[in-house]
Amino acid sequence: AxxxxxxxxxxxxxxxxxxxxxxxxxxxxxxxxxxxxxxxxxxxxxxxxxxxxxxxxxxxxxxxxxxxxxxxxxxxxxxxxxxxxxxxxxxxxxxxxxxxxxxxxxxxxxxxxxxxxxxxxxxxxxxEVPLEDPALAAVAVAVSPESMAIWIDPIDSTNQYIRGRGDVAPVGGIYPSGLRSALVLIGAYDRHSGEPLLGVINEPFYRQDPLTHRWQGKYHWGVSYQGTRLCSLPCPPLRPDPAAVLSGSEKPEVQQALAPLYGGRLRFASGAGYKMLCVILGLAEAYVLSEGSTYKWDSCGPHAVLRALGGGMVDLGAALAGWRAGWHEPPPQLTYHRAAGGAAGAERWANHGGLVAFAHPEHLLAVLDALAAAPGL
Ligand code: 2IP
Ligand code: CA
Ligand code: CA
Incomplete structure (x- = not known):
């Protein structure tokens, strides 16, 4: 194990x-x-x-x-x-x-x-936290911790955690706000290549017991290590009516550019990690973010899980630049080992160019195609 x-x-x-x-x-x-x-x-x-x-x-x-x-x-x-x-x-x-x-x-x-x-x-x-999970116990991949490092976001979506609303209704399966979007994110990456390898996403507020009002959690994990891909979740299907999930503060230009692709199914939700989880769960086909408002600790764990499912996460700015230059190869994935030059404090670890998270590469390409044609992006 x-x-x-x-x-x-x-x-x-x-x-x-x-x-x-x-x-x-x-x-x-x-x-x-x-x-x-x-x-x-x-x-x-x-x-x-x-x-x-x-x-x-x-x-x-x-x-x-x-x-x-x-x-x-x-x-x-x-x-x-x-x-x-x-x-x-x-x-x-x-x-x-x-x-x-x-x-x-x-x-x-x-x-x-x-x-x-x-x-x-x-x-x-x-x-001592008990852990009984036969599927997890059966994972037999030999890894070397000496070549790895870890990013932790202890609580993502802190604002929603503090506000603490447990009664928000989902839209298309996605909770726009509330406790559901507060997550624990842990990712392990390769110290030398910066590639995300292991990811854990824990939802402490997955469901509330109707009688005791106690919260019950749920966790998900994924491994993408030297060609081995394993995940606690199945790969989400490609749906005929795909959706995209965005931050409530996403630019109108981005929303307009994505509308033809996703029709009325542009969803909005709090929490960067939660939006990534929506893609992992197949509730959305893409999470598109045009700002540098997420950090390595937000994306590392969920990125590893997406890799385990055959998807990934890329720098939106870099991918768009490549796409416009006629380089129609899949753009390189985000990495986790290098601080940005010329920045200070937390900003050194920002995903500066924004990002696209996807489970199916088709959706990355469709998103780039739609955004590359949009003026002002
Ligand atoms: C935040 C949190 C925010 C998110 C922001 C993250 O992390 O996930 O909700 O903004 O990008 O950095 P948005 O909700 O607009 O996606 P934290 O809560 O850990 O500060
Ligand atoms: Ca965060
Ligand atoms: Ca946090």
């Missing part, structure tokens, strides 16, 4: 537990939603807590995967920094400690000495 993939899935399950816990346990939920009450210090503290959920989840994944695979230590990256400034202006380093007790003590410092909240979180951080 492939221990690394299992470790990534297990870490995503623990991450999903923590994300659910923050919405379900009163002591934590109060911190997450307590928006307008109280003085300025309180407001800043609440802002802190939102960031803390992200930071803590990333640290847990980093800790658990690094403990099992020492060769990956120093090669596990993510959206968040673990240096955390609390509302009092103190800088603390959030990390998983040797014991639950020590982790609770550290978290209590971050949480303004809210002991109950700190203990709940520490227990979740140190729990």
């Amino acid at each position: 492939m221990a690394l993939l299992r470790a990534l899935v297990r870490a995503s399950e623990k991450a999903a537990c923590i994300a659910q816990l923050c919405r379900q346990e009163d002591a934590l939920f109060q911190l997450l939603v307590e928006e307008k009450r109280g003085a300025d210090k309180n407001k800043r503290f609440v802002q802190d807590f939102k960031t803390l959920a992200d930071v803590l989840i990333q640290e847990v994944i980093k800790h658990d995967v690094g403990a099992e695979f020492p060769a990956l230590q120093g090669h596990i990256f993510g959206e968040e920094s673990n240096k955390f400034e609390n509302g009092l202006g103190e800088t603390l380093v959030v990390q998983v400690c040797g014991t639950e007790c020590d982790t609770a003590a550290l978290l209590a410092c971050v949480l303004d000495h809210n002991q109950a909240a700190a203990e709940l979180l520490a227990a979740a951080v140190h729990q």
